[in-house]
Structure formats: structure tokens, C-alpha cells
Amino acid sequence: MDQAVTVTVEDGVAVLTIQNPPVNALNAAVRTALVDAIDEANADPRTIAIVIIGDGRTFSAGADIDEFGKPFVSPWLPEVCNRVEASAKPVVAALHGTTLGGGFELALAAHYRIADPRARVGLPEVTLGILPGAGGTQRTPRLAGAAIALDMMLSGRPISADEAASAGLIDEISDGDVRAHAIAFAASLTEHARRPTGERRDGFADSIEYEQVIAAARQEFGRSPLIAQGKIIDCVEAALLLPFEGGLGFEESAFLDCLETDQSAALRHVFFAERRTAKIPELEGATPRPVELVGLVGREPMVVNLAALLLDAGLGVVLLESGATALADATGRVERVYDHLVSGGNVTAHDAAERLSRLTGVLQYDALSSVDMVIEATPEDMDIKKSVFGYLDGVLKPGAVLVTTTSCLDVNDLTQHISRPQDVLGLHFNGPGASAKLVEVVVGTTTAPDVVATGFALAKRLGKAPVRSGIADGLIGGAVMAASRHAADLLVEEGATPYQIDAAMRAWGFALGPYQALDAAGLDNELARRARMAHLWDPTAKVVQITDKLCELGRFGRKSGAGYYDYATQNSPGTENDEVMAVVALERQAKGIVPREVSQAEIQDRLLAAMANEGAGLLDRGIAHRPSDIDVAMIHGHGFPRARGGPMLSADLAGLLTVRNRLRDYAMDDVFWTPAPLFDELIKNGQGFDALNTV
Numbered sequence: 018m019d020q021a022v023t024v025t026v027e028d029g030v031a032v033l034t035i036q037n038p039p040v041n042a043l044n045a046a047v048r049t050a051l052v053d054a055i056d057e058a059n060a061d062p063r064t065i066a067i068v069i070i071g072d073g074r075t076f077s078a079g080a081d082i083d084e085f086g087k088p089f090v091s092p093w094l095p096e097v098c099n100r101v102e103a104s105a106k107p108v109v110a111a112l113h114g115t116t117l118g119g120g121f122e123l124a125l126a127a128h129y130r131i132a133d134p135r136a137r138v139g140l141p142e143v144t145l146g147i148l149p150g151a152g153g154t155q156r157t158p159r160l161a162g163a164a165i166a167l168d169m170m171l172s173g174r175p176i177s178a179d180e181a182a183s184a185g186l187i188d189e190i191s192d193g194d195v196r197a198h199a200i201a202f203a204a205s206l207t208e209h210a211r212r213p214t215g216e217r218r219d220g221f222a223d224s225i226e227y228e229q230v231i232a233a234a235r236q237e238f239g240r241s242p243l244i245a246q247g248k249i250i251d252c253v254e255a256a257l258l259l260p261f262e263g264g265l266g267f268e269e270s271a272f273l274d275c276l277e278t279d280q281s282a283a284l285r286h287v288f289f290a291e292r293r294t295a296k297i298p299e300l301e302g303a304t305p306r307p308v309e310l311v312g313l314v315g316r317e318p319m320v321v322n323l324a325a326l327l328l329d330a331g332l333g334v335v336l337l338e339s340g341a342t343a344l345a346d347a348t349g350r351v352e353r354v355y356d357h358l359v360s361g362g363n364v365t366a367h368d369a370a371e372r373l374s375r376l377t378g379v380l381q382y383d384a385l386s387s388v389d390m391v392i393e394a395t396p397e398d399m400d401i402k403k404s405v406f407g408y409l410d411g412v413l414k415p416g417a418v419l420v421t422t423t424s425c426l427d428v429n430d431l432t433q434h435i436s437r438p439q440d441v442l443g444l445h446f447n448g449p450g451a452s453a454k455l456v457e458v459v460v461g462t463t464t465a466p467d468v469v470a471t472g473f474a475l476a477k478r479l480g481k482a483p484v485r486s487g488i489a490d491g492l493i494g495g496a497v498m499a500a501s502r503h504a505a506d507l508l509v510e511e512g513a514t515p516y517q518i519d520a521a522m523r524a525w526g527f528a529l530g531p532y533q534a535l536d537a538a539g540l541d542n543e544l545a546r547r548a549r550m551a552h553l554w555d556p557t558a559k560v561v562q563i564t565d566k567l568c569e570l571g572r573f574g575r576k577s578g579a580g581y582y583d584y585a586t587q588n589s590p591g592t593e594n595d596e597v598m599a600v601v602a603l604e605r606q607a608k609g610i611v612p613r614e615v616s617q618a619e620i621q622d623r624l625l626a627a628m629a630n631e632g633a634g635l636l637d638r639g640i641a642h643r644p645s646d647i648d649v650a651m652i653h654g655h656g657f658p659r660a661r662g663g664p665m666l667s668a669d670l671a672g673l674l675t676v677r678n679r680l681r682d683y684a685m686d687d688v689f690w691t692p693a694p695l696f697d698e699l700i701k702n703g704q705g706f707d708a709l710n711t712v
């Protein structure tokens with residue numbers, strides 16, 4: 018087995034190189050090897066100092082996240098850091114790449130830090146629902162003070178080597194080879210040059226200001242739903258108030274508290290879930306086709322947003338319109354996107370001009386003959402899409418990828434009348450503003466693997482979160498949202514108000530309640546979806562027609578100034594409305610329903626059960642590849658709170674048996690709630706959805 022840490026002695030310096038590709042996570046093998054190597058270097062009379070460096074692309078990305086939630090294996094990372102700090106011979110950390118979390122904490126425990134100028138350092142533990150647990154909350158403020166320490170830990174954002182050096186977190190920035198620099202630096206040190214961070218008080222120089230920063234952070238983050246944020250503030254305060262050892266003990270107990278929370282389980286799940294979405298059979302061994310020039314055909318605002326997205330990512334765009342006026346209008350809109358960015362200071366005028374120089378407007382399909390890919394974003398009408406694909410088939414070069422953005426039409430149908438069905442792929446960008454990160458990559462039965470790989474590669478290049486989806490109305494995200502909306506409608510009929518439902522789901526962490534989201538998407542679109550799906554609806558299942566009645570009153574959502582809420586202007590927050598409640602009362606009356614009290618907990622339980630059940634159905638039908646893909650789709654496309662881990666993980670955390678039993682109870686009254694077969698299969702084997710999150 019390769020050694021986790023190799024040791025060489027150069028110029029009297031023991032060089033400890035961490036070797037755990039790809040990111041030198043500090044797993045048990047690395048920790049053991051580091052402690053052994055520190056001890057050996059201290060015992061070796063040939064060495065006067067020690068350098069710790071990482072092999073490959075980075076110093077270290079921190080603790081091995083995969084080990085959390087499993088029994089701890091000694092030595093713990095805090096012990097390793099303490100051993101480094103206690104080393105009788107001075108220790109220098111040589112940093113390059115991204116030194117994060119426990120990796121940076123290891124460096125902070127060293128007596129000196131030398132960094133490559135491109136290095137970045139950070140304490141991103143909060144993004145995993147935990148806090149720096151290897152001395153980071155105690156050592157960072159000792160060197161840099163409370164403001165910088167809190168900013169790094171509460172945001173999780175890494176900072177540059179320069180910023181870290183000005184904050185006192187890095188001693189020297191190398192202007193050449195960081196390894197050679199660190200060895201030369203270490204070789205110049207004497208034994209007396211040991212400088213334990215735990216004994217330093219640079220950051221405590223002004224204790225009144227320190228406490229003021231703590232108080233301000235408490236004010237700002239006091240209501241944060243992230244448990245770790247409050248605890249980080251407590252730990253940074255403890256750094257000032259307690260002796261170093263006491264502070265480390267305080268940190269340890271806060272770290273363990275965080276680690277046990279559902280939030281941390283959820284956020285760690287999302288970390289791996291996001292990286293797992295690209296691990297699908299089609300991508301094994303497939304090389305994406307090169308894409309540099311993309312054609313766009315379709316309607317605004319989608320094509321305008323897509324054009325800007327593609328230009329921002331360095332691609333060339335050929336925008337096709339049917340007439341000169343429409344073309345001038347569309348290209349003018351793209352220009353205005355950049356005018357806006359320039360006036361807001363987000364892009365320089367020079368960069369905006371460079372990006373716009375890659376945009377070409379054309380009026381004939383022939384002009385698309387050299388593009389590597391065409392994205393069509395025409396209205397959801399199969400005849401229109403088929404005719405567009407027919408034209409494209411006639412002009413595109415061999416190997417060009419044909420992308421449809423549809424979320425509801427069958428990609429397979431689109432391929433039937435063209436000569437290159439293997440080149441067709443769906444890419445559904447969530448939201449017309451293309452602001453949501455989710456891109457559902459829709460794979461048809463004939464889609465070639467390298468075309469799927471091309472879709473994933475493009476989505477990544479655009480900074481998006483691609484998730485594979487089979488063909489289903491609404492794809493993964495739309496189908497799960499539709500189920501939760503229906504569950505909400507049923508509750509409104511039974512006695513809840515739409516506003517109560519929205520408040521309950523916001524309280525649970527959603528960015529928007531289901532009716533706020535529906536108002537944004539358009540009530541008429543929801544009716545169109547229901548009409549498309551009507552043939553699949555179990556005739557014995559309950560149907561709720563409140564949305565239909567609101568549309569009859571001209572309340573189509575935000576775009577018409579009124580939906581479930583009233584909107585004074587396009588951007589104003591909605592206000593509750595009596596007309597809506599009158600419609601609800603009439604519907605209840607017509608069905609003889611006596612409204613009942615519905616609690617916040619019941620709203621949350623029912624909507625989440627409906628989402629997990631729909632997700633299980635999508636897995637049963639092979640639409641979603643694995644449960645964690647559904648979670649990623651919901652988090653990046655539909656405002657599902659990241660710290661809850663997505664609907665499938667939430668069901669696991671609530672207990673699959675509990676959720677299944679709830680569904681069964683609800684199903685006594687309405688077939689809609691019948692649990693998907695997957696529930697029983699998993700429960701029978703003592704498993705949760707997570708058991709299916711394999712690669």
C-alpha cells in the first residue's frame with residue numbers, strides 16, 4: 018500500500034508529504050502517519066525542523082467527510098494538530114491549492130505557514146452543518162482577531178493567500194516553488210523558533226473591540242436556522258475568555274453537538290449527492306463532444322437568458338429569429354442584460370463588449386451549419402418543435418447536438434422524424450431567468466452516451482447543477498412539486514388557508530411556499546399541466562378545482578397582478594386576498610366539507626410525504642436514477658432547503674416506516690396517497706432511500 022505520508026530529509030529538514038489523492042483528505046491513515054512522522058522527525062538527530070506539504074493539486078481539503086457519522090478512529094484530527102503544535106522542532110506548513118477545513122487547521126497548528134501566491138485557505142465546515150473542530154475556532158482568532166475569524170467561519174468562504182497574509186494567518190508568500198521556499202525557510206530556523214499558535218494573543222490585542230464583534234455577530238446570526246453558526250460565535254468568544262486548553266474543550270463539545278444534528282447529516286449528504294449526479298452509466302467512458310459555438314432558436318425571455326449564460330461561459334452564440342424586427346429585439350435585449358451588468362458594476366465595459374462580440378444574429382437556418390449544438394426553446398408545442406428539428410436536421414453539421422428545453426413533451430417523439438436521433442438530448446433549465454442552478458438532462462431512448470456527456474459538460478461549464486432525468490411530465494423537479502401542490506390543495510379544501518400552507522413551508526425552510534411559487538409560475542400553466550396529465554389520474558382520486566376557479570376570475574398569478582395573492586406591481590410581495598378565500602369557501606360548500614383546524618406540523622408532514630412518495634414513484638419508474646439526484650434537483654431547482662437535505666433524505670431522517678405509515682393513514686381517505694411500492698421494499702430490508710445512493 019502507498020504510504021499516506023512520505024518523509025524525506027533535505028538540508029536537515031524533515032519533509033512530510035501527505036499523499037491521499039485527489040484532495041489529501043485527512044483520513045485515519047493520514048492522521049496516524051502524520052503523528053508517527055512528527056514523532057520520528059523529533060527523534061531524528063539529523064533534522065532541525067519539519068515541513069508539512071501536500072502532494073498533488075492541494076495541501077489538504079480537510080477531514081475526510083466520509084468518516085463523519087461513523088465511529089471515530091484514533092488519532093482524532095485535534096490530537097494530530099496538538100501534536101504538531103507541541104513538536105519540539107519547529108514545524109512549517111507549505112500551502113498550495115485549496116487548504117480547507119481541517120487542512121487549514123493543521124496548518125494553523127504549525128509554527129509557520131508559507132503559501133503559494135495562488136493558494137486559497139478557508140474554514141468551510143459551516144456548509145456541512147459543523148464547525149472547525151480541530152482547533153480552528155481557537156487558533157484563527159488568536160492570529161487574526163474575531164472579525165476575520167468569524168467572517169471565514171460563518172460564511173465558509175475561502176480567502177486568497179494575500180488576504181490571509183494581511184490577516185496574519187500566513188507568514189510568507191512564496192514567489193517561486195512553495196516547497197523549496199518552505200524547506201529553505203525551515204532550514205534557517207533554530208530550535209528556539211518554535212512559535213505555538215495556542216500561546217499567541219495577536220488577535221486579542223483589543224478585547225473590547227473583540228467582544229463588540231461577537232455581539233454584532235450574535236445580532237446578525239441570532240435568528241439563523243443554521244445551528245453551527247450560533248455555536249461558532251460561542252467558540253470564538255470562548256477563545257478570548259478561556260485558557261487555550263479550555264477553549265479547545267469548548268470547541269470539541271460544540272463540534273460534537275453539531276455533528277449529531279440532522280442539519281449536518283443533511284448538508285453532508287448534499288455534499289456527496291452533488292458530486293454523485295454525474296456518476297451515471299451513460300457517462301462511464303464517454304467523452305463529451307467539443308462545444309464552442311451554440312445556436313439558439315426560440316422565444317424570449319428564455320433565449321435571451323440562455324444567450325447571456327453561454328456568452329458568460331466563453332461560448333459563441335448564433336441567435337436565430339424569424340424576422341429582422343424580432344432579431345433586433347432579441348439581440349437588443351441581450352445587450353441590455355450587459356448594460357445592466359455594467360451599470361451595476363458587475364462586469365466591466367470591456368468584458369461586456371468582448372462577450373457581446375461573440376453573439377451573432379441570423380435569420381436563416383442555413384446560418385446554423387457550423388454550430389456544435391443548437392438549443393431550441395420554442396413554446397411547448399410538439400408540432401412547432403418537430404418542425405424546428407426538421408429544419409435543423411437539414412442544415413446542421415454531422416455530430417452537432419440537438420437540444421430541446423422541453424420539460425413536458427416526450428423527447429423520444431421529437432427524434433422520430435429526423436435522421437440523427439442519437440444526437441438529441443433534453444436540457445431543461447429551471448426557471449425562465451436561468452437563475453436556478455438545476456439543469457435536468459433528459460435522456461431519450463436513442464440518445465448517444467457522448468451526447469449525454471456533452472449535456473453534463475455544458476451544464477457544468479455554465480455553472481449549473483446537472484441531474485439526469487428520464488422522460489416524465491415536469492421531469493423530476495416538476496413532478497415532485499406537482500405532488501406537493503396537490504397535497505396542499507387537498508389541505509386547503511379541508512380547512513387550511515393557502516397563506517397558512519405557505520407560511521408552514523417557509524417555516525420549514527423553503528424559500529417560497531407552494532402558492533407563492535405557483536403564482537410565479539402561472540396558474541394557467543398548472544391547469545395546462547393537469548390537462549396533459551388527466552389521462553393518468555386515478556378516477557377515484559380527489560380533484561381540487563380552486564386553481565381552476567381562480568383562473569376563471571382572471572387570477573393567473575403574478576403576471577396578471579393577482580393569483581393566490583394580489584400584486585400591486587410586478588415585483589411587489591403578494592398580499593393575502595378575501596376573493597381567494599371566498600372561492601375556497603364556495604368549493605368547500607359545494608363538496609359539503611366542514612373545514613377543520615390544520616396544524617403547521619400536519620401541513621409540513623403531508624407535503625413532505627407527498628414529495629417523498631412522488632420521488633419513490635419516479636425511482637420505481639426509472640425516471641430518477643437515485644434518490645440523491647431527486648434531492649439535488651429539488652434543492653437547486655425548487656427552493657428545497659439545503660440544510661434539510663432534499664425530500665428523500667428528509668424521509669430517511671423522519672424514518673421511512675413513519676412516512677410510509679402516514680401515507681397509509683392518508684390513503685384511507687384518498688388513493689392519491691397510496692405509498693409507492695419502493696417504501697415496502699426498503700422497509701422490508703431495513704433500509705432507507707440512502708441505501709440506493711450508490712454509484
Ligand code: 3HC
Pocket residue numbers: 039040042078079080081082083094115117118119120122141142145148149150151153289292293
Ligand atoms: N473528504 C472526503 N472527500 C472529499 C473531501 C473531503 N474533505 N473533499 C473532496 N472530497 C472528494 C469529493 O467527494 C470528490 O470525490 P469523487 O471524485 O469520488 O466524487 C473528490 O474528492 C474531488 O472533489 P471535487 O469534485 O469537489 O473536486 P474540486 O476540485 O471541484 O473541489 C475542493 C476541490 C474545493 C477541495 C472541494 O472538494 C471541497 O470543497 N471539499 C470539501 C472541503 C471541506 O468542506 N472541508 C472541510 C471538511 S470538514 C473538516 O475538515 C472538519 C474539521 O474541522 C474537523
